[in-house]
Amino acid sequence: MSDKNPPDAIYARPHEQIVDFEFNDDVARVFPDMIRRSVPGYGSLITMIGLLAQEYAQAGSNIYDLGCSLGAASLSMRRRIPHHDCHIIAVDNSEAMTERCRANIAEDISPIEVDVMCSDIRNLIFERASVVVLNFTLQFLPPEQRLPLLDNIHAGLLPGGVLVLSEKIVFENEDESKLQDKLHLAFKMANGYSELEISQKRSALENVLIPETLLQHHCRLKQAGFQQSHTWFQCINFASILAQK
Numbered sequence: 001m002s003d004k005n006p007p008d009a010i011y012a013r014p015h016e017q018i019v020d021f022e023f024n025d026d027v028a029r030v031f032p033d034m035i036r037r038s039v040p041g042y043g044s045l046i047t048m049i050g051l052l053a054q055e056y057a058q059a060g061s062n063i064y065d066l067g068c069s070l071g072a073a074s075l076s077m078r079r080r081i082p083h084h085d086c087h088i089i090a091v092d093n094s095e096a097m098t099e100r101c102r103a104n105i106a107e108d109i110s111p112i113e114v115d116v117m118c119s120d121i122r123n124l125i126f127e128r129a130s131v132v133v134l135n136f137t138l139q140f141l142p143p144e145q146r147l148p149l150l151d152n153i154h155a156g157l158l159p160g161g162v163l164v165l166s167e168k169i170v171f172e173n174e175d176e177s178k179l180q181d182k183l184h185l186a187f188k189m190a191n192g193y194s195e196l197e198i199s200q201k202r203s204a205l206e207n208v209l210i211p212e213t214l215l216q217h218h219c220r221l222k223q224a225g226f227q228q229s230h231t232w233f234q235c236i237n238f239a240s241i242l243a244q245k
């Protein structure tokens with residue numbers, strides 16, 4: 001693997017104490033490998049987010065990529081949006097991520113302007129937005145802080161504007177839950193993660209990533225005022241919703 005894409009071995013050795021997961025420099029360095037091997041369908045989602053932005057971006061509007069990490073969704077949208085007067089605002093509160101994200105954007109020559117901001121998405125004011133992307137980010141906010149964020153996003157969307165919300169999900173039905181967990185475990189093992197790595201990372205994420213059911217997400221989107229929301233993608237226990245104002 002090249003230096004640009006080092007392998008994720010963060011939990012490969014036994015840790016004496018498992019501390020809560022953080023998006024620090026160690027994680028940012030291996031992030032492309034980590035997310036590809038952990039999130040089934042991630043590559044397809046990134047490609048499709050570009051296509052959704054192509055469909056829904058409105059001329060002269062703002063496009064937000066919230067919890068942008070290294071900028072994969074921003075780059076995909078930047079290459080697809082046909083209106084060159086759109087403005088992409090990519091936001092993450094991890095400095096390690098935004099530093100690398102800026103470098104990735106600088107290497108890309110597409111014409112649409114991209115601003116990378118190191119900021120908490122809970123403090124943003126959204127303006128003239130036609131597309132807002134939360135690609136596996138809402139799950140890291142405490143559940144009671146999710147509706148206020150969706151309210152703010154809804155307030156800043158133009159009529160017809162959309163939110164793309166991708167999340168790890170859980171299932172109410174016990175059999176379905178067991179099946180999906182088993183498939184996700186098989187996916188990670190097939191991608192070379194050991195049982196030790198999987199169990200140490202699970203402990204590190206336990207208090208940090210709080211997944212919900214698709215029904216909880218659709219209900220909250222309705223509460224925030226979205227006219228409609230549809231699940232347009234699911235791969236095992238990872239799904240994406242398109243919600244429209």
Ligand code: GEK
Binds near residue numbers: 070119
């Ligand atoms: C991708 N969307 O590659 N404010 C800003 N950023 C935050 C906050 C917050 N309150 N909480 C978490 N983050 C990306 C992948 S990763 C998903 C998103 C994952 C950021 C955090 O720093 C991290 O970079 C990102 O959200 C979540 O399409 O690792 O499973």
